[in-house]
Amino acid sequence: MPSYSDIMAVILGGGQGQRLYPLTLERAKPAVPIAGKYRLIDIPISNCINSNIYQIAVLTQFNSVSLHRHITNTYKFDKFHTGFVQIWAAEQTMEHKEWYQGTADAVRKQLFEIRTTRAKYVLILAGDHLYRMNYSKMADFHWEKNAEVTVAVQPVFRSEASRFGLLKLDQSSEIVDFTEKPKDPHILDNFVTRDDPEQPFLASMGIYLFNLDVLVDLLTMQSGKKEFNDFGYDIIPYCVSNEPAVFGYEFSGYWHDIGTIRSFYEANLELTLPRPRFDIHDQYFPIYTRGRFLPATRISNCVLNDVLINEGCIISEANINHSVVGIRSMIRSGTRIKDSVLMGADFFDYTGEIPVGIGKNCDIEGAIIDKNARIGQDVCIKPFPIGTDYDTDAYSVKDGIVVIPKNTILPSGTKICPEA
Structure with a gap:
């Protein structure tokens, strides 16, 4: 039977984070502080730990020193535990002279490291989202459906639809159509899949679970003379149109893309309310961060x-x-x-x-x-x-x-x- 210990989580550290400038002037986007004491990277790592997924790697490239320092000082499993949180920095090798060219290319360049973990499944995560999600439930769904690729999806408002990859599901939750960040209103209308007039679309959350052998095949193949460098623009559309069985796992909880200064600002201020949609005061699903020996305020x-x-x-x-x-x-x-x-x-x-x-x-x-x-x-x-x-x-x-x-x-x- 499959086990959560067979899952390797790979968190994408992101590029320059220009939309969060000047907060990213001296740090990578996942290292940006949130809620006064955490970093954005703490969210996906904490979700992994709370989901019993303990093999975690963070792919970094841009302004990564503070991110490396935070992860090194924070996530240390004891010597009797098989888990780890590792930093896989972009590097030049004999096979690859250039830096990461996209999300999929970043994972491609680390396939050797992924294989050494002997994982059977790879969970791809972003490092700049605010949400609390039990990935083990997504893994259970993946195994129940005999899926080869599973995409976490969530309803979105029409005003936000052009920022996301939109998709259609059939009755078995298999993805039958996909488009990445459509701008054309006619294309948008073709992806109305829900009766809810406020949130008529289903969008990809940028969370993917792959069977390792399928992921390796996708990342080592070429479409014509062009490699697949991005999951949203290349990998997922190819899978939907071709052989791999791609399913959509619907997530109904709070999820916020911290992609702009405005979204970052509003997400932080919402945490101050008496009943925020994302509540950091949760004893059963805590958000972990660096332990500090600080006096009381x-x-x-x-x-x-x-x-x-x-x-x-x-x-x-x-x-x-x-x-x-x-x-x-x-x-x-x-x-x-x-x-x-x-x-x-x-x-x-x-x-x-x-x-x-x-x-x-x-x-x-x-x-x-x-x-x-x-x-x-x-x-x-x-x-x-x-x-x-x-x-x-x-x-x-x-x-x-x-x-x-x-x-x-x-x-x-x-x-x-x-x-x-």
Whole structure:
């Protein structure tokens, strides 16, 4: 009988992450902090561990040092456990001189490593999605259907449909048609498969389970003179049109693609609500991250409402509403923070003319403040109209959200406002 120990999980570390710039200025997309203490990569790794899948590899290429450091410091199985979380960095070899050319090409270049694990099935995952999913249920579905390829699918809104691969299922859940990120309205209409007028489409979640022998055949074959370099554009359409049996596993839980600054911002702020759709306070399906020896947060004479506050913070006489406050955040007296994501700091530092953290009497709204930022006194940051985009040396505005990059110093009295 198949076993979950036969499954190898391969998490794609992603490319430059340009849509999350400047959060990806110095780090890979899966290393971007979320909820004040986690990294995006913690989501798929935690899902694997909670699904009894313990052979995990993360494929990395771009700005990967902080991602490597986080994984190395976080995921250490004991010597009596057969599991592992390994980093497979892009490399030049005698067979492959170029870097990863796409999602499928990244896996192709690591087939030797995959084979050495003696896994019989390969689970392909993305490193930039927010969701809680038991992959073992998807594996059970795969085995029950005698599938060779299984794609996790979910209903999506019409307004979002062009961002995803859309598909049709027959009564047995086999995929009978597939198109990747269609822009033509006529093509969209052909993929209406659900009676729900709000979510009439089924979309690929970018989660694939392959029989190893089928995956090897697909990655080593060529279509004409062109190799299959991408799962969504190449592999899955070919499978649907040809021999491998491809099935769709319907997932009804919360799933959010953290692909843009706006989606990242909104996903973080939703975690502050009393009943968020994705609840990090789940004792049965926890999200793991690096264990830190930090003191409890100290709060003095503050007004707080819908705030997610992490360890090691010192907050004095502040008014904070609907915001995320990351680890080691220093927020000084008289400061007001609203609808903002503060990522905190990597260290405690009270020195310098402008110490790490938020200075006195600041007014911050609609902002993302990356780690180790030094914000002086009397700084004002306000949101811009949705759709506003521009960059400066000190900050960026993305879809109206002000983003203060990592290690930035904002002098006292700085104004970042639409009317400024």
